[in-house]
Amino acid sequence: MTDALSFLSEAKANGFDFFTGVPCSFLTPLINATIDDPSSSYVAAASEGEAVAIASGAWLAGRQTVVMFQNSGLGNAINPLTSLNYPFQIPTLVICTWRAGPGLKDEPQHELMGEITPGLFDIMRIPRMAFPASDEAVAETLQSARRMMDDTGLPAALIMQKDDVAPHKLTVGAAAKQMKKGFVTDHAAGDIDVSRYAVLEQLLDEISDHTAIIATTGKCGRELFTINDCPQHLYQVGSMGCAAGMGLGVALNAPNPVVVIDGDGALMMKMGTLATIGAYAPKNLIHLVLDNGTYDSTGGQPTVSAHVDFATAAIASGYAGACLCDNLDGFRTAMTEANTIDGPYLIHMKIKPGSIDNLGRPTISPADVARRFKAFLGQY
Numbered sequence: 142m143t144d145a146l147s148f149l150s151e152a153k154a155n156g157f158d159f160f161t162g163v164p165c166s167f168l169t170p171l172i173n174a175t176i177d178d179p180s181s182s183y184v185a186a187a188s189e190g191e192a193v194a195i196a197s198g199a200w201l202a203g204r205q206t207v208v209m210f211q212n213s214g215l216g217n218a219i220n221p222l223t224s225l226n227y228p229f230q231i232p233t234l235v236i237c238t239w240r241a242g243p244g245l246k247d248e249p250q251h252e253l254m255g256e257i258t259p260g261l262f263d264i265m266r267i268p269r270m271a272f273p274a275s276d277e278a279v280a281e282t283l284q285s286a287r288r289m290m291d292d293t294g295l296p297a298a299l300i301m302q303k304d305d306v307a308p309h310k311l312t313v314g315a316a317a318k319q320m321k322k323g324f325v326t327d328h329a330a331g332d333i334d335v336s337r338y339a340v341l342e343q344l345l346d347e348i349s350d351h352t353a354i355i356a357t358t359g360k361c362g363r364e365l366f367t368i369n370d371c372p373q374h375l376y377q378v379g380s381m382g383c384a385a386g387m388g389l390g391v392a393l394n395a396p397n398p399v400v401v402i403d404g405d406g407a408l409m410m411k412m413g414t415l416a417t418i419g420a421y422a423p424k425n426l427i428h429l430v431l432d433n434g435t436y437d438s439t440g441g442q443p444t445v446s447a448h449v450d451f452a453t454a455a456i457a458s459g460y461a462g463a464c465l466c467d468n469l470d471g472f473r474t475a476m477t478e479a480n481t482i483d484g485p486y487l488i489h490m491k492i493k494p495g496s497i498d499n500l501g502r503p504t505i506s507p508a509d510v511a512r513r514f515k516a517f518l519g520q521y
Contacts, residue, residue, distance in 0.1 A: 142307040145174035147276045149181065152207065155283045157234060158182065159199040159394065161192045162209030167238035167301055170309035172209060177313045184393070184421060186386070187413030189214035193221040194383035195417070196233045198355075198390020201375070201515045205287075211238040212258040213251055222296060223265055224379025225387075228507040230294035234286055236272065237262075238301045245303060262298050272301035294508070323456040326464040326478065328471030333491045335469055337431055338364050340490055341402070343469055344429065345369060347476040349398060351521055353391060353514070356402040357384035359438040360496045361431060365402065366503045372517040375510055376503050382410030385418060385428060392423035395518045398480075399425055405432040405446035412454070415487075419459020424483035427476075428455070433494040441494055455487035463487040 148171065160175045161184040162168070175183045182204075186192035189210040196206035210218065215237055226233065241247035241255025262269040268289050273282040286297040341364055348354070355375045356362035362376030377384055385408065388401035408414075408430055418426065430451050435441045452463035461484055464475045472490055479486040503510065 142275070143273050143279060143305060144276055145170040145306050145309040146178075148273070148279050148306065149174050149178060151279045151283055153181070155287045156205040157207050157283075159196065159204035159206045160184070160209065161186050161195045161199075161206070162236075163189050163192060163211075163214055165211030165238045165240070167211065167240070167303055167305070168209050168236070170306040171236070173309045173311040176311060184417070187417050188411065189217040190221050190383065191386045191411055191414050191417065193218050193233065194225065194380065194386030195390040197221070197225055197229070197231045197383075198387035199394050200231050200233065200390075201387075201511065202391050202394035202518050203515070204394050206233045207236060208233050209236045212240055212254050215254065215258065215261060219261070219265065221380040221383050222267065225377070225383055226296050227266075228378060229511040230508040231511060232290035232294055233296045234290065235267065235296050235298040236301055237298055242302050259300065267296050267298050269298040269300055272299040272305045274302075274305045321461070323459070323461045323463065325452045325456055326462070326475075328474050329465045329467040329491070330471065331467070333467045333493055335467065335492055336495065337361065337433065337492050338368070338497050339469060340431060340472060340492060341365050341368055343472060344400070344402075344476070347473065347480070348400060352398040352400060353395065353518060354400045354402065355384050355388045355391065357381070357404050357407045359404065359407070360500065361402050361404055363500050363502055364496060367497070367501060370503070370505070372513040375514045378503070378507055381407050385414040386411065388426060388428070389414070389418050389421065389423065391518070392426040393421060396521050397425065397518060398427070399423070400427045400429060403428060403430045405430060405434065405449070405451075406436050406444045408451065409444065409446065409449065415455055415458040415460070418485050419455070422459060422461070423485055426485040427479045428460075428485060428487040430487065430489050431492055432489060433492045435494045437494055437496060451489040452487060460485045460487050463489065465489045465491070467491040
């Protein structure tokens, strides 16, 4: 067995300094040791895909990241691993447990995933190694993983089996934190007649030169690119629902103001991220939700956002403030409010469907977008 603290110490010696994930009984000792260690940063994610997004944002902000989850959650992580980490060439060390592994009797829900776990990593072109089952193997394993990540700019995986890590009892525990009740303001006029393009133009007038912007996939990023392409903008081209998680990873690890431009359909894919943002409460995060009630990029099919009060959901999740807008005057007021108070702050901006004619796409590759964004953050 490997000692959890020894593994953690060697991981930090190899530069890994940011940890996130979702628990598994096989992972208990390692996650407990990470939580107990005051020099380690651990973010408890609401889902495995969210953890991958958070780690991606942390990497952009200069951290070397580790994502931990069980193989039943690997399916949840496949989308960002293939449509975020792969095209943007964002490395992370994935520690995935192997429930229902060879010769191990397990619950029926793990049976199929136990059979296909190694093959899934192979299909995703993520190199995998066995998690070190002894202290003597830890250094070489982590060094090999780090070399692969540095050489490819892509994730590497360690597959953990039962009892690979010796027990480690959690001693610190989660500090009880009294959630301060946030507030919701209403700047809506009741007549939705503003376009996404107009809101994005106004947004760029309201932010500072050192503000980092992460735009969700689809027409949000494409219109932002059309208005003004610059290093402080990151345009997600996949991983729908992951913009807020990525923004959280950036905001927790960079001093810059961070604006996440989300869509109603995208946010509803990972509403749990509201709770994670509320719990870790980055003061430098503004979460702008552009709600046109449709999946605009795929032909305008309706979402169910008409039944969702995003502002109230954000406050219930721990955001410091939130508001509802449907016009540019209200949006300007909301941005003034958001720039004045400590965040996180959510703006639920209702807009009309549609986009500009002949809308183009970013002409710079996702990998180049990520690296210039990382360089931009590194200036501060």
